[in-house]
Amino acid sequence: xxxxxxxxxxxxxxxxxxxxxxxxxxxxxxxxxxxxxxxxxxxxxxxxxxxxxxxxxxxxxxxxxxxxxxxxxxxxxxxxxxxxxxxxxxxxxxxxxxxxxxxxxxxxxxxxxxxxxxxxxxxxxxxxxxxxxxxxxxxxxxxxxxxxxxxxxxxxxxxxxxxxx
Amino acid sequence: xxxxxxxxxxxxxxxxxxxxxxxxxxxxxxxxxxxxxxxxxxxxxxxxxxxxxxxxxxxxxxxxxxxxxxxxxxxxxxxxxxxxxxxxxxxxxxxxxxxxxxxxxxxxxxxxxxxxxxxxxxxxxxxxxxxxxxxxxxxxxxxxxxxxxxxxxxxxxxxxxxxxxxxxxxxxxxxxxxxxxxxxxxxxxxxxxxxxxxxxxxxxxxxxxxxxxxxxxxxxxxxxxxxxxxxxxxxxxxxxxxxxxxxxxxxxxxxxxxxxxxxxxxxxxxxxxxxxxxxxxxxxxxxxxxxxxxxxxxxxxxxxxxxxxxxxxxxxxxxxxxxxxxxxxxxxxxxxxxxxxxxxxxxxxxxxxxxxxxxxxxxxxxxxxxxxxxxxxxxxxxxxxxxxxxxxxxxxxxxxxxxxxxxxxxxxxxxxxxxxxxxxxxxxxxxxxxxx
Amino acid sequence: xxxxxxxxxxxxxxxxxxxxxxxxxxxxxxxxxxxxxxxxxxxxxxxxxxxxxxxxxxxxxxxxxxxxxxxxxxxxxxxxxxxxxxxxxxxxxxxxxxxxxxxxxxxxxxxxxxxxxxxxxxxxxxxxxxxxxxxxxxxxxxxxxxxxxxxxxxxxxxxxxxxxxxxxxxxxxxxxxxxxxxxxxxxxxxxxxxxxxxxxxxxxxxxxxxxxxxxxxxxxxxxxxxxxxxxxxxxxxxxxxxxxxxxxxxxxxxxxxxxxxxxxxxxxxxxxxxxxxxxxxxxxxxxxxxxxxxxxxxxxxxxxxxxxxxxxxx
Ligand code: NA
Ligand code: NA
Numbered sequence: 001x002x003x004x005x006x007x008x009x010x011x012x013x014x015x016x017x018x019x020x021x022x023x024x025x026x027x028x029x030x031x032x033x034x035x036x037x038x039x040x041x042x043x044x045x046x047x048x049x050x051x052x053x054x055x056x057x058x059x060x061x062x063x064x065x066x067x068x069x070x071x072x073x074x075x076x077x078x079x080x081x082x083x084x085x086x087x088x089x090x091x092x093x094x095x096x097x098x099x100x101x102x103x104x105x106x107x108x109x110x111x112x113x114x115x116x117x118x119x120x121x122x123x124x125x126x127x128x129x130x131x132x133x134x135x136x137x138x139x140x141x142x143x144x145x146x147x148x149x150x151x152x153x154x155x156x157x158x159x160x161x162x163x164x165x
Numbered sequence: 166x167x168x169x170x171x172x173x174x175x176x177x178x179x180x181x182x183x184x185x186x187x188x189x190x191x192x193x194x195x196x197x198x199x200x201x202x203x204x205x206x207x208x209x210x211x212x213x214x215x216x217x218x219x220x221x222x223x224x225x226x227x228x229x230x231x232x233x234x235x236x237x238x239x240x241x242x243x244x245x246x247x248x249x250x251x252x253x254x255x256x257x258x259x260x261x262x263x264x265x266x267x268x269x270x271x272x273x274x275x276x277x278x279x280x281x282x283x284x285x286x287x288x289x290x291x292x293x294x295x296x297x298x299x300x301x302x303x304x305x306x307x308x309x310x311x312x313x314x315x316x317x318x319x320x321x322x323x324x325x326x327x328x329x330x331x332x333x334x335x336x337x338x339x340x341x342x343x344x345x346x347x348x349x350x351x352x353x354x355x356x357x358x359x360x361x362x363x364x365x366x367x368x369x370x371x372x373x374x375x376x377x378x379x380x381x382x383x384x385x386x387x388x389x390x391x392x393x394x395x396x397x398x399x400x401x402x403x404x405x406x407x408x409x410x411x412x413x414x415x416x417x418x419x420x421x422x423x424x425x426x427x428x429x430x431x432x433x434x435x436x437x438x439x440x441x442x443x444x445x446x447x448x449x450x451x452x453x454x455x456x457x458x459x460x461x462x463x464x465x466x467x468x469x470x471x472x473x474x475x476x477x478x479x480x481x482x483x484x485x486x487x488x489x490x491x492x493x494x495x496x497x498x499x500x501x502x503x504x505x506x507x508x509x510x511x512x513x514x515x516x517x518x519x520x521x522x523x524x525x526x527x528x529x530x531x532x533x534x535x536x537x538x539x540x541x542x543x544x545x546x547x548x549x550x551x552x553x554x555x556x557x558x559x560x561x562x563x564x565x566x567x568x569x570x571x572x573x574x575x576x577x578x579x580x581x582x583x584x585x586x587x588x589x590x591x592x593x594x595x596x597x598x599x600x601x
Numbered sequence: 602x603x604x605x606x607x608x609x610x611x612x613x614x615x616x617x618x619x620x621x622x623x624x625x626x627x628x629x630x631x632x633x634x635x636x637x638x639x640x641x642x643x644x645x646x647x648x649x650x651x652x653x654x655x656x657x658x659x660x661x662x663x664x665x666x667x668x669x670x671x672x673x674x675x676x677x678x679x680x681x682x683x684x685x686x687x688x689x690x691x692x693x694x695x696x697x698x699x700x701x702x703x704x705x706x707x708x709x710x711x712x713x714x715x716x717x718x719x720x721x722x723x724x725x726x727x728x729x730x731x732x733x734x735x736x737x738x739x740x741x742x743x744x745x746x747x748x749x750x751x752x753x754x755x756x757x758x759x760x761x762x763x764x765x766x767x768x769x770x771x772x773x774x775x776x777x778x779x780x781x782x783x784x785x786x787x788x789x790x791x792x793x794x795x796x797x798x799x800x801x802x803x804x805x806x807x808x809x810x811x812x813x814x815x816x817x818x819x820x821x822x823x824x825x826x827x828x829x830x831x832x833x834x835x836x837x838x839x840x841x842x843x844x845x846x847x848x849x850x851x852x853x854x855x856x857x858x859x860x861x862x863x864x865x866x867x868x869x870x871x872x873x874x875x876x877x878x879x880x881x882x883x884x885x886x887x888x889x890x891x892x893x894x895x896x897x898x899x900x901x902x903x904x905x906x907x908x909x910x911x912x913x914x915x
Contacts, residue, residue: 408779
């Protein structure tokens, strides 16, 4: 399970990297093209959807790498058992929050897919794939948080070492 | 259903508890925001907002500049522009009192012109300068303090992720905001140089003088390796200024420029490039989680009407403008001790921005003041992200207390810089006024 | 107070929304304070692209909806934003009112999305603003970079050889000022509010008359209101609709004066030039009908277009 989530997370970050690279080229192409009277259609819309892939594709990987931002004021002062307890609270809060996002995100994604939602510009760029990416990324995040919760419970009093940066 | 005030007390109380318990800031704000909406408006509102906000926040063209600015900094690091900058600054400053600390300050300020993130700056220069200063016999408080503080210069010197977030939160022009930071950023760098000089003069054993000397022609010679950074700066700022592209595209153009430099300097290898993109995505994901959570919490506060009530109440007090500014600064700096700056921006500005505009402050000037306070919050204990980054990425043994002891004088210098910006607003408004 | 209605607005609090503020005030007064309408500006409760979903799902009670943002939901309503169909804001509103009261597809659309239409914003005419007076003739627009939005306006610009460019509203002033685009294309009121006349001296128009946003109330909220309050809201909506048309007509004059006082120059586009422009552009209303054919709504759309053309020609 651990390995599967990890691979999926790496995979989605890899797709995100490629999309980010493409978005960079398209944007520069649009800048140059606009100067020459020939803008790149859909550069803006592609960039927007790329953002969903970058953020929600990266969110589980950020959790694996423990890089999400938290207030460590108390965390750094307390002993290992208390740290484990705090890790458990953090995981449960994350599961609740992303659980809600998955549920409602899926409602929106389904509707978006039914009406074949697309951007309203000259180019009809489909929006529903990005909405499903949000659901997929959040699902990976919840699975990773469940793994973390399992780790916290089975290693109570022996939490992950603290890292920064 | 609860009345808005009760719902607000419950949601804000729980927010503080969850944040202290170490829950991710974005998750804590998002969860408490949704709980607050549920308590005050009912389930339809809470569920619909949970479905709507995350997508609409992220699916944004304007915010797409953020991963690009981060990418630009990471690519510039991969092109080893940082190494060249450090070498050049070293040639110019090493013979001065506290010269190695000055070297770091100037190299980090210059790199700020290519990097949008303060943490990237701190991490890069810790790895480069910390061992060198330790070998030269520098006191670790001076070395780590100067690196952590020099890192925050990148928040003011464009490009800057924090500035984009301010501009979007307050609906200001991203381009004007970025250009407004140039003079205040350079000014702060020079104040740091002065502070380091005084420190080294007062405590010479903290900063022993190195033996070697550099010829003038070597000094000049080392400058020609810094063309990459100048090119990037000219590309991004010149492009906005010259109207080649809208500010929203500045990130993509800058990242593309850095990408080209990586190839021109023949420093492109697949593994490092992959790592560079990975870091950009990692940072973006962590930043956006905070922004999404902050947005949900802000929606809740808007529903309750408290934001407008508090703003209106503050406005009706008819205090002198300066009193409002001081109150805002004190609030911001206290929050800044404990909370990460993006979260403070998205939490406080919906209330404070209308108030500050009502008493007649300039929105771009206020933005620079806010960025200055963000800089301070990045190094104030107990939660100072840049101090954490320096400790975590130091190749030599270093304790967090040493870093925080080392940044204290720099916090004072930052307060001086803040006072100068308040006393002389034209330091901020001069360059943007040239645009229009 | 029994009913606090949260009204999500995408616009900021400005003189533009005065009619809507007056509407809210009158409803509050006539219901003796039983209803309080809380207008939240600048997307505080939801961005322009979110409001329809939020009001339909009951997250907010009322909203100002720009049909152009919801091309896949408001498939009929968005036709009210087609260039070269209406000759004045008042006519666009007249057709809008007729459509929502007489034409079944428009009623069905509101029902499907769970909202009840109260009234329409007549938006003041659209003008080109830029640094040169080349916009005074169609030939002058050849090769110019012009800011557009939506799916139809780009056709109108490329028809005269201009390049349609997408620019976020927040970047508009600088884009004109720095020459990233040659002309912006916004309604006259926004030329004034964004002070675009400072970035580009010359403002040419009117080039486009369309209907603006719809003010809607969610069905869930509407059904929960007692009949006497519904009656008051309905009556005040009719009044607001009348006030809005008069307001927009006078605001064109106010904006023109403010622009001229600020050093801007307004160049009138003659009806002949506009007719020629329309001639060069593909029939955009027919393009809309063709698009709806692809959605299985071809007959309904054709009937609407037919009814509109007849009414406009009268
Ligand atoms: Na920077
Ligand atoms: Na701090």
